Amino acid sequence: MPDASGPVAAHTQLASVPLFASLNESQLRTLAFRAEERSYRDGDTIIAQGDDGNALFLILSGKAQVTRSKRPVAVLGPGQYFGEMALLDSQPRTADVTAEGPVRCLVLTAWEFWSAVETKPEVLRAMFKEVSRRLRASPAAFSE
Ligand code: CMP
Secondary structure (H helix, E strand, C coil): CCCCCCHHHHHHHHCCCHHHCCCCHHHHHHHHHHCEEEEECCCCEEECCCCCCCCEEEEEEEEEEEEECCEEEEEECCCCEECHHHHHHCCCCCCEEEEEEEEEEEEECHHHHHHHHHHCCHHHHHHHHHHHHHHHCCHHHHCC
16 A cells, blocks of 8 residues: 555646646656645745745645735635746745645646646646636736
């Protein structure tokens, strides 16, 4: 019986993340092997608005609250991800992301993310789709 934690479990969980739907099993294994799993407790700040950072966080379990300038904008759950904005444009983090209860994430460095994109450009297409969706859901993004 394999251990319930670590790269084996992470690889299985990655398979259900829509962002990586285009990756085959061996590509998912590579990604899971390189990524780091991190656990957070209720109330922990995972990302702080204004910080530098270029890692991408995939939620394996639990919920994360996204707060922009003290205003709650989204709650993200398993299979969803955050941290893509600073990863894409190397600018400061646009929001706080806080653990709502215990949260487990798989953290990918920018280098790991771009390696996955090189093998499968569809990953980038999936990410742009989600970025557009988040933009549409943020009316403030379109105000003068
Ligand atoms: P980043 O700016 O790198 O760090 C904070 C993250 O919060 C950001 O990337 C997004 O992943 C996430 N985020 C910011 N605004 C929203 C939003 N309106 N809806 C969902 N997630 C968001």
